[in-house]
Amino acid sequence: MNRTLSEAGAPLLAFRDVYLRYHTPEQEITALGGVSFEVREGEFLVLLGPSGCGKSTILSLAAGLLSPSAGEVRWKAPEKTGIPRIGYMFQHDGLFPWLTVTDNALLGPRIRREPLPEKKRKVEKLLEQYGLGAFRKSFPRELSGGMRQRAALIRTLASDPGLLLLDEPFSALDYQTRITVSGDIAGIIRREGKTAVMVTHDVAEAISLADRILILSERPSTIRRVLKVDIPERDVPARRASPRFGELFEIIWKEMKSEDGSQPLGGA
Amino acid sequence: MDPNLSEEHKAYLRKRKRETRTVSFFRALIVLAFFAAWELAARCGLLDPFIFSSPSRAFLCLWGLLKDRTLFLHAGVTLAEAAAGFFAGSVLGGLLAFLLWWFPRAERVLDPYLVVINSLPKIALGPVIIVWVGSGYSSILTVTLLVSVVCTVIGVLAGFREVDREKITLLKSFGAGKGQIFFYAVFPASIPSVVSALKINVGMTWVGVIVGEFLVSRSGLGYLIVYGGQVFRMDLVMGSVLILSALSAGMYALVAFAEKKARKFLGE
Ligand SMILES: Nc1ncnc2c1ncn2[C@@H]1O[C@H](COP(=O)(O)OP(=O)(O)OP(=O)(O)O)[C@@H](O)[C@H]1O
Ligand SMILES: [Mg+2]
Numbered sequence: 001m002n003r004t005l006s007e008a009g010a011p012l013l014a015f016r017d018v019y020l021r022y023h024t025p026e027q028e029i030t031a032l033g034g035v036s037f038e039v040r041e042g043e044f045l046v047l048l049g050p051s052g053c054g055k056s057t058i059l060s061l062a063a064g065l066l067s068p069s070a071g072e073v074r075w076k077a078p079e080k081t082g083i084p085r086i087g088y089m090f091q092h093d094g095l096f097p098w099l100t101v102t103d104n105a106l107l108g109p110r111i112r113r114e115p116l117p118e119k120k121r122k123v124e125k126l127l128e129q130y131g132l133g134a135f136r137k138s139f140p141r142e143l144s145g146g147m148r149q150r151a152a153l154i155r156t157l158a159s160d161p162g163l164l165l166l167d168e169p170f171s172a173l174d175y176q177t178r179i180t181v182s183g184d185i186a187g188i189i190r191r192e193g194k195t196a197v198m199v200t201h202d203v204a205e206a207i208s209l210a211d212r213i214l215i216l217s218e219r220p221s222t223i224r225r226v227l228k229v230d231i232p233e234r235d236v237p238a239r240r241a242s243p244r245f246g247e248l249f250e251i252i253w254k255e256m257k258s259e260d261g262s263q264p265l266g267g268a
Numbered sequence: 269m270d271p272n273l274s275e276e277h278k279a280y281l282r283k284r285k286r287e288t289r290t291v292s293f294f295r296a297l298i299v300l301a302f303f304a305a306w307e308l309a310a311r312c313g314l315l316d317p318f319i320f321s322s323p324s325r326a327f328l329c330l331w332g333l334l335k336d337r338t339l340f341l342h343a344g345v346t347l348a349e350a351a352a353g354f355f356a357g358s359v360l361g362g363l364l365a366f367l368l369w370w371f372p373r374a375e376r377v378l379d380p381y382l383v384v385i386n387s388l389p390k391i392a393l394g395p396v397i398i399v400w401v402g403s404g405y406s407s408i409l410t411v412t413l414l415v416s417v418v419c420t421v422i423g424v425l426a427g428f429r430e431v432d433r434e435k436i437t438l439l440k441s442f443g444a445g446k447g448q449i450f451f452y453a454v455f456p457a458s459i460p461s462v463v464s465a466l467k468i469n470v471g472m473t474w475v476g477v478i479v480g481e482f483l484v485s486r487s488g489l490g491y492l493i494v495y496g497g498q499v500f501r502m503d504l505v506m507g508s509v510l511i512l513s514a515l516s517a518g519m520y521a522l523v524a525f526a527e528k529k530a531r532k533f534l535g536e
Contacts, residue, residue: 091434
């Protein structure tokens, strides 16, 4: 059941004891086995969990693309849809290769049939601001991996999303690029004052970017632990240099390893 | 050659060029050897030129047809039929594929029929078509469509289904409806595979047109072949087959070119 949160000061999004079962002819897969958490306005929340545990499923529920089998997902949303506007980002930048960077960014407004000239100005300002001004008319293939992720982020920002959902957005990038690009993207999200939920299975990436980290268990998924990243620095290299980074890494690593033999991904 | 290239790279380029030239040489050699052997065999009496014709006779015959302009008439008729059949088959096949994409249940219901119809020798229905549709161009078009539409539907539908899930989720998160999902993602993303499907359609179309002409027509290359066979003018038959091969190769090259453009459009 999905309802709108109306109380003042309430979180932007809340999962209450959410179960989600997938049905295939062969079996019933319980992806989520009672997940509860809240996303507060303006925070950067990271979901960390082993692969196949149901992270993407949680994002689909948060976007309202799936309904829970049991429990409820609530949004604080003034809009008539009952769901805040969602900005999705995926592992593969998801830019449409046949559209220019600007046209990619205008996809949301076009689909909602919003007045384009005004949106176009906004998009051009964002592109300018985040270093893609010269690439307005370029096609995605002419951009580097990092620039493509930035363009994908600007596309979601062009829709004024109330909530950003990032599904392993950096895992297709190589290790070096990933560190800079992830910091870059998280920086833009913070500057724009957006709320974000990001999924990853990279422990170091989680600590580098998050305000809070939710550690998920194996399927059927529940929240094993909630960790506040108590490092005041926001900038990734500074965070990684902090002694607390290693401690958090240790805690999370142990937490994820204690459950099964498999190794979480990472490396600080 | 660019003087800035290293010696090693120049050698590499030279080697590649030589390789390409060798391949082209052998390709040409095969054609020449084929015609030379045919001609020689006919002249030395190994092959009866009355039954097998010979290249010189076929070309002489074509030259005669070219001079009294009947060649243009016949080739023109066949080409027009093939172009019309190809166009109609592609449009109809594309439209049906779109409907099946839109109504997945209809697709599931019809799937076994598509598979069976696709494997049937539809040409066998030729004589019946004449009775039903009459003995004119409409019969030829009907036979052509009969042969080409189902395989076009299957090919195009496969293209529609290949489209990346992430792109569709993204559009859904923007609030896109089914029509918008088709227009913004499914159609553009599947253009290359649609064009590949059309490449197969070229061959099907020619089969349909020639069989149609065998059955009903008073003009066209198929008619010349049948007529030549009946009056034992094998040079007419062989000449027409040569022209036919050239025309269908040309049409195939055109579609292959379109495919290359389409792939470029998608940045591949
Ligand atoms: N449409 C579906 N039908 C059936 N099972 C599904 C479906 N979608 C996901 N699942 C199953 O549910 C489980 C959770 O899937 P989900 O994609 O949410 O995991 P994830 O944590 O995002 O995995 P990954 O790290 O591989 O991205 C998986 O075991 C998957 O096989
Ligand atoms: Mg996933």
